[in-house]
Every structure is written in C-alpha cells, then in structure tokens.
Amino acid sequence: MTSEERIKNIAEKWFIHDPVLFMTLMSHKITPNKGLRHIVRCGQGRIEYCFDNEEETMSDAELEDNLRAEVIRILLRHPYRHYNGSKHTAYLASNLTLNENYRFRFLKYKVADFWQNEDYKNQNFEFYYREILKLPPAFGGSDLTENQDNEKQNDGNQDDETQDNENQDNGTQDNGKQNDEKQNDDLLADENDHLRQENANKSAEQHEMAQAASLWDEDDYMEQKIKEIIEWANSNMQWGTLSGDLVQTLVASLKPEIDYREILNGFRASILSSKQTLTRFKPSRRYGFEYMGKKPQFTTKLLIGIDVSGSISDEELCMFYSTINRFFRYGIESLEVQQFDCELKGAPIPMRKANKKFTVQGRGGTCFQPLIDFFSSKLKIYDGLIIFTDGYAEELDVKPRIARKVLWICNNKRNYQAHNDWMRQRGRCCWIKNEEP
Numbered sequence: 001m002t003s004e005e006r007i008k009n010i011a012e013k014w015f016i017h018d019p020v021l022f023m024t025l026m027s028h029k030i031t032p033n034k035g036l037r038h039i040v041r042c043g044q045g046r047i048e049y050c051f052d053n054e055e056e057t058m059s060d061a062e063l064e065d066n067l068r069a070e071v072i073r074i075l076l077r078h079p080y081r082h083y084n085g086s087k088h089t090a091y092l093a094s095n096l097t098l099n100e101n102y103r104f105r106f107l108k109y110k111v112a113d114f115w116q117n118e119d120y121k122n123q124n125f126e127f128y129y130r131e132i133l134k135l136p137p138a139f140g141g142s143d144l145t146e147n148q149d150n151e152k153q154n155d156g157n158q159d160d161e162t163q164d165n166e167n168q169d170n171g172t173q174d175n176g177k178q179n180d181e182k183q184n185d186d187l188l189a190d191e192n193d194h195l196r197q198e199n200a201n202k203s204a205e206q207h208e209m210a211q212a213a214s215l216w217d218e219d220d221y222m223e224q225k226i227k228e229i230i231e232w233a234n235s236n237m238q239w240g241t242l243s244g245d246l247v248q249t250l251v252a253s254l255k256p257e258i259d260y261r262e263i264l265n266g267f268r269a270s271i272l273s274s275k276q277t278l279t280r281f282k283p284s285r286r287y288g289f290e291y292m293g294k295k296p297q298f299t300t301k302l303l304i305g306i307d308v309s310g311s312i313s314d315e316e317l318c319m320f321y322s323t324i325n326r327f328f329r330y331g332i333e334s335l336e337v338q339q340f341d342c343e344l345k346g347a348p349i350p351m352r353k354a355n356k357k358f359t360v361q362g363r364g365g366t367c368f369q370p371l372i373d374f375f376s377s378k379l380k381i382y383d384g385l386i387i388f389t390d391g392y393a394e395e396l397d398v399k400p401r402i403a404r405k406v407l408w409i410c411n412n413k414r415n416y417q418a419h420n421d422w423m424r425q426r427g428r429c430c431w432i433k434n435e436e437p
Contacts, residue, residue, distance in 0.1 A: 003049050003063070004032065010064050018240030020233040024071045027225055038208060039066040043079040043215025045222055047071075065106040069098055072242075075250055077226055078125060082218040088206055091213035093129040102246055230254060267384065267407045267428055302327075302335040303348060303382040305371045307389035308362035309341040316411045320388040321358050323409070323432060324351070336382075342367040344374060366393035376402050385427075391419035398426040 007030060014022040025047065033048040039058060040049045047070060058066075073079060078094040095109040100122055111120050111128075114135065120128075230250050233239055239247050306320055327335060336348035341362040368387070375385045376399070386407045392415075398406065406427030410416040416431035423429035 006060060006063055007049065007067065010067060014240070018242070019238035020075070020229065020240055020242065021068065021071050023229045023232065024074055024226070025067075027229060028074070036211070038212045039063065040070045041212045041215060042070045042074055043213070044217060044219070046215065048215070062106045065104050069095075069104050069107050072098060072102060072246070074226060075230065076125070077223055077253070079213070079216040080219045080222045080226070081216075083216070086210070087213035087216050088209035089132055090129060090216065091209045093125055093132055094213075096128045096132075097123075097125045101249075102243065227254060267386075301381065301383050303375055303378070303385045304335055304337045305368075305375075305385060305387040305389075306337060306339045307341070307366060307387070308339045308345065308360050309366040310363045311366065311390055311392055312411065314360075316390075317358075317360060319411070319432060323388070338371065338374070340367075340371045341365060342370075344370050366390075368393050368396045372396055372398055372402065372406075375406075379405075391415045391423065395422065396426070403427045 011022060011025055014025065028042065028045055028047045030047050030049070033050065036048055036050045038050065039062070040047065042048070047067075049067075073094055076094075076097070078090070078097075081090075083090045092109055095107055096111050096114075098104060099107050099110045114120075114132075120131070231254060234251055234254070242250075304324055306317070308317065312320075324335070324337065336350050338348045339345040339361055341364040345361040366389070368389075371385075371387065375382060379402075384405045384407065386409060388409050388411070390411050391408070403426050408419075408423040408427055408429040410419065410423075410429065410431040413431050416429065420429050
C-alpha cells in the first residue's frame with residue numbers, strides 16, 4: 001500500500017474520530033515529494049510526505065503519529081510565524097513543545113535530551129525557543145569547530161610522539177614499548193573516528209531539521225484560516241481525541257492579546273505635535289498666492305524611561321532596548337532615554353537611530369515619582385513619556401493632564417495583570433509580548 005493510500009485511510013479515520021484534525025488536514029494541499037528525507041513536513045499551505053510507492057519504509061502507526069504531529073503543529077501555527085533565528089532551531093523548539101505537552105510516540109527530540117531541570121517541563125514554544133538559543137549549538141556551529149580543533153590537537157599529539165620515537169637511541173626499542181605506542185595510536189585513531197562520526201551525525205540532524213522546516217514562513221492568510229478551524233471546532237465541540245490541555249491551549253490562542261506595537265501607534269497618534277512651516281504650494285488665507293501659506297508638520301518627541309532597578313534582569317533590559325530600536329520603524333524620528341531606579345540616572349540620552357550597545361547605571365530600588373516630575377517639568381520639550389518597567393514600586397501621584405501623555409509597558413503579561421489597575425489610572429498600559437524569538 002502506498003503512502004498516498006495510507007494517508008487517505010488515516011484521513012477517513014480522522015473524519016469520524018478527530019474532526020478538527022481532518023479539517024486541518026484538508027485545509028492544506030497534500031503532495032508527495034521524491035526528494036524529501038523527512039517523513040512528513042508542512043508549510044506554505046502544503047503537507048508534503050516522502051514518496052515510497054515500492055516498499056513501505058515506516059509502519060502505519062509511525063506515519064499516523066508523524067502526520068498527527070504536523071497537523072497539531074499547524075493548529076498551534078508554528079509554521080506560520082516569523083522567526084529571527086534559524087528555522088531548524090524553531091523546528092526543534094516545536095518538537096519539544098509537542099513531545100512535552102502532547103506525548104507522541106515517534107516524534108524525535110525531547111526535553112530530557114537537553115535539560116534535567118524540572119522547570120523546563122510543560123513549557124510553551126516561545127520558552128523552548130529562547131532556551132535553545134542559550135545552549136551551545138547542539139546541532140553544528142561551535143561544537144563542530146571545537147571538535148575539529150580537538151582532532152587537529154590529537155593529530156599534533158601523534159606527530160609529537162612520532163618525533164620523540166625518532167629521537168630515541170638507535171633503533172632497538174623494547175617490544176613492550178612498541179606495543180604500547182601501537183595501542184595509543186589505535187586509541188587516538190578510534191577517538192578521531194568517533195569525533196568525525198559525531199560531527200557527521202550532528203550535521204545530518206541539522207540538515208534534517210532544516211529540511212523539515214524549510215516551508216515555514218510567516219503567512220497571515222493561513223493564520224486566519226487555522227483560527228477559523230479552531231473557532232469551528234470550539235463552537236461545535238468537535239475536538240475528537242485531543243487532550244483537554246491541548247484544547248485549552250488552542251482556544252486560548254483565539255483570545256486577542258494586547259500588542260504593544262498597536263498601542264504604540266495609537267499612543268503616538270494621540271500625542272502628535274503640529275508645527276507649521278511656510279509653503280508656496282498652499283495659498284495664504286488672507287493674501288492668496290501673493291504670500292506663502294502654512295502647512296502643519298507633524299512630529300513626535302518622546303522621553304523613554306527605563307527601569308534599571310535590581311528587579312529587572314539583564315535579559316529584560318536587552319528586551320527593553322530592542323523594543324526601543326523598533327520605535328524608529330513607526331515614524332518616530334528622535335527620542336531620549338532616561339534610566340532610573342529610585343532616582344534619575346544622569347541626563348537623558350538622545351537617540352536618532354537604532355543602537356546595538358548601551359550602558360546601564362543604577363540597579364537599586366524603584367521609584368517612579370522623580371521620572372514623572374521630570375517629565376512634568378519638560379512638557380514643552382516632550383510630547384509623551386513611555387516607561388518600561390516591571391511595575392513594582394510605591395504608588396505615585398500623576399495629574400490627569402500628564403497621565404494622558406504616559407504609556408506604561410510592562411516586561412511580561414504577569415506583571416501587567418498585577419499592575420494594570422493602577423497603571424490605567426495613570427496613563428495607558430500594555431506589556432511586551434515576546435513572540436519574536
């Protein structure tokens with residue numbers, strides 16, 4: 001029986017027992033791929049499978065398990081996100097998420113292969129993606145280079161031993177020494193063969209994962225299509241054999257998240273300042289084209305407050321500054337960054353383009369009042385204030401006319417939920433959804 005026939009049988013089975021899996025499968029074009037080494041892969045609106053008409057290279061259970069994994073991967077929308085890093089890292093994070101939370105029998109790569117810490121169990125895709133990036137490259141990269149250096153070092157040791165042997169007294173060496181040297185040479189050769197084989201295996205694994213995720217690409221249309229399938233399954237309770245935890249995750253993915261980028265655009269629009277410039281393309285209201293008219297020029301100058309207290313980690317500070325660098329994509333020409341903890345740290349630092357390097361001062365307690373007071377005294381200079389923080393500090397006094405110009409951005413959703421009540425009384429608020437690995 002060919003793969004096409006077996007996939008058809010699986011689809012008929014899902015039609016009865018797993019409607020949501022069947023709907024997701026049918027939402028993609030199912031095609032064979034003769035050059036595919038992986039069992040199944042998905043992306044770009046397709047599900048591709050390896051071509052094996054002549055003989056079966058996998059059991060029916062293995063084919064269904066891998067096909068189910070790809071379909072659930074699609075439901076979680078892993079293939080339709082934007083990734084700043086490598087796709088094979090994203091594919092590995094996706095596999096860890098599936099195996100840790102949804103238990104597949106034949107899907108490769110598990111959390112226990114990388115970490116023994118209990119904190120790494122039952123986490124989401126974003127968590128695993130970030131943690132994998134922190135590891136030494138387990139599938140190529142620096143590991144391969146290090147092993148190649150070890151090989152060179154071992155080869156050098158062999159050359160040194162050969163040279164030492166040549167310098168020994170005239171030709172007659174003890175048979176025992178010759179045997180020992182031969183054994184050492186054999187051990188070194190075996191070790192080098194092992195390193196070469198290990199590097200070859202890592203390279204093959206990396207290539208396999210890269211091939212499995214090669215179709216992954218950001219696609220808003222497919223994202224919306226999958227959301228409609230989830231909404232249909234939720235409305236009609238057609239979840240089939242999916243676990244309750246997976247159903248809860250899929251339903252939760254439909255809830256709109258507050259996106260700091262949309263909040264930023266709205267905040268900027270509300271604080272635009274208008275400056276007028278002279279132009280001959282617009283007539284003067286009083287004198288017509290005899291004199292130049294005036295046109296408004298919209299600009300925004302922001303003060304950015306960065307919480308550098310001890311409760312903010314170095315990773316979160318990098319996230320804050322990375323977000324600030326993105327501001328220049330949204331039409332903001334210049335801004336000034338003011339670091340603070342329980343007091344202001346130096347003078348505001350101007351930024352007119354994205355910066356990759358920054359210096360942090362402070363790391364003490366947190367107090368927002370000095371920053372608010374400074375902004376209140378500089379209203380003629382700044383159009384708005386954005387504060388990056390975890391929200392943990394004493395209550396502060398913000399006048400209503402100042403609050404309209406303040407945006408609070410929390411470092412994560414948990415802290416947003418803890419502080420949004422008082423933040424909403426003192427400006428707008430949102431959190432950084434760290435969805436771009």
